[in-house]
Amino acid sequence: MKLKNLKEGEEVNLQGFVHNFRNKGKIVFIELRKQAEIIQIVLEGELAEKAQGIVLEAVISVTGVTQLQSKGELELLANSFELLSLPVEKLPIPVRVNEGENETNLFNQQEYRWLELRKPKNQIMLKVWTEMERSFVEFMIKEGTTQIHSPKILGAPSESGAEVFEVKYFEETAYLAQSPQFYKQMAMAAGLEKVFEIGPVFRAEKSNTYRHATEFTSYDFEMSYVKELEELIEFEKGLLAYIFSSVKEKYGKEMFRIMGIELGEIQSKFIVLPFEEARELIGGTEEENDFNSEEEAKLGKVALEKYGAEFIFLTEYPVSRRPFYHMRESTTKTKSFDLIYRGLEITTCAIREHRYEVLIEQAKEKEMNLENIQFYLNFFKHGCPPHGGFCLGMERILLKLFGLENIRQVQFCIGDQRD
Numbered sequence: 001m002k003l004k005n006l007k008e009g010e011e012v013n014l015q016g017f018v019h020n021f022r023n024k025g026k027i028v029f030i031e032l033r034k035q036a037e038i039i040q041i042v043l044e045g046e047l048a049e050k051a052q053g054i055v056l057e058a059v060i061s062v063t064g065v066t067q068l069q070s071k072g073e074l075e076l077l078a079n080s081f082e083l084l085s086l087p088v089e090k091l092p093i094p095v096r097v098n099e100g101e102n103e104t105n106l107f108n109q110q111e112y113r114w115l116e117l118r119k120p121k122n123q124i125m126l127k128v129w130t131e132m133e134r135s136f137v138e139f140m141i142k143e144g145t146t147q148i149h150s151p152k153i154l155g156a157p158s159e160s161g162a163e164v165f166e167v168k169y170f171e172e173t174a175y176l177a178q179s180p181q182f183y184k185q186m187a188m189a190a191g192l193e194k195v196f197e198i199g200p201v202f203r204a205e206k207s208n209t210y211r212h213a214t215e216f217t218s219y220d221f222e223m224s225y226v227k228e229l230e231e232l233i234e235f236e237k238g239l240l241a242y243i244f245s246s247v248k249e250k251y252g253k254e255m256f257r258i259m260g261i262e263l264g265e266i267q268s269k270f271i272v273l274p275f276e277e278a279r280e281l282i283g284g285t286e287e288e289n290d291f292n293s294e295e296e297a298k299l300g301k302v303a304l305e306k307y308g309a310e311f312i313f314l315t316e317y318p319v320s321r322r323p324f325y326h327m328r329e330s331t332t333k334t335k336s337f338d339l340i341y342r343g344l345e346i347t348t349c350a351i352r353e354h355r356y357e358v359l360i361e362q363a364k365e366k367e368m369n370l371e372n373i374q375f376y377l378n379f380f381k382h383g384c385p386p387h388g389g390f391c392l393g394m395e396r397i398l399l400k401l402f403g404l405e406n407i408r409q410v411q412f413c414i415g416d417q418r419d
């Protein structure tokens with residue numbers, strides 16, 4: 001039962017955690033927390049006596065009748081009370097943070113994740129993520145897209161081998177998938193035309209940054225018969241507008257009430273900037289062919305101030321920074337883009353090279369071992385439509401949307417905290 005759906009005069013049974021309480025002796029007021037919602041419970045007489053040993057984060061069950069407080073909010077006047085579970089030791093981290101108190105550090109947030117996730121702001125974040133994923137799937141289905149599930153244990157690395165996890169596979173060595181990229185393209189060679197996938201990917205990279213993780217969820221899309229990069233830009237704009245609109249409709253009021261986050265319309269907050277123009281906008285970069293995290297953040301700030309844009313499509317990425325399978329616009333530029341949201345990259349996208357001979361030449365230029373990628377190259381031997389697509393990092397969107405400091409605060413739980 002959702003608390004926001006309660007009406008005055010209803011008799012209901014509620015279960016949840018004790019978020020806060022005031023003990024006045026003959027009357028006890030309890031703030032009962034049920035996921036991200038809170039309602040005041042009033043215990044009088046014998047019920048108040050039964051609640052004398054109550055502590056924060058105890059689990060209770062109460063039955064009563066809803067009534068209006070003087071402030072106009074509903075509360076529950078209890079006629080039964082049951083203690084379901086009582087903490088046996090002091091909480092190692094606070095669940096209810098009072099005004100002026102500091103949040104616990106990131107390590108303790110992860111060490112006691114089950115307590116950290118009790119906080120209403122984290123519960124609403126996971127609900128928003130659920131809605132984002134639901135609307136992502138709904139949009140894809142409306143667009144006639146087929147869902148696929150690619151393997152995550154591979155016989156060869158799915159990208160360059162530098163960031164791969166090796167695992168023992170019976171008597172052989174296998175690799176955890178870094179991306180479903182090759183399999184999305186196999187679907188294009190199979191004639192599926194439009195596919196999407198939601199699944200885990202694994203990167204054996206240094207993850208002691210605020211935006212990297214060794215395991216995360218990737219939202220992937222690929223479609224055939226793409227001629228221009230603008231087609232993919234417009235598709236992703238429509239996707240993001242649909243996702244944000246769905247979140248606003250379902251959770252906009254709760255996000256504002258719990259965290260002060262107000263969702264506006266995002267349709268007008270997109271701009272397209274060629275790579276070199278973006279470099280000039282922030283006064284050059286440390287690396288000629290890429291942006292580091294500080295420069296992405298600076299670009300996001302400048303674009304917001306100058307254009308009122310939160311989303312920046314960075315196009316014409318240099319060949320030197322893109323994999324061999326990206327189609328080239330010239331000898332130095334690719335038909336690809338990165339999407340920056342509030343100063344953080346959330347998408348990499350490209351039109352793929354589908355011509356077998358060209359792929360081989362570009363792989364050789366990148367000093368790839370052709371034997372290692374022959375499984376992939378075989379997709380293009382028997383005719384393959386021109387195609388392109390992108391991967392979207394929903395965790396990074398949530399990181400920026402909720403104004404958090406580290407991507408680990410978004411993820412449900414991480415299994416390893418090593419760098």
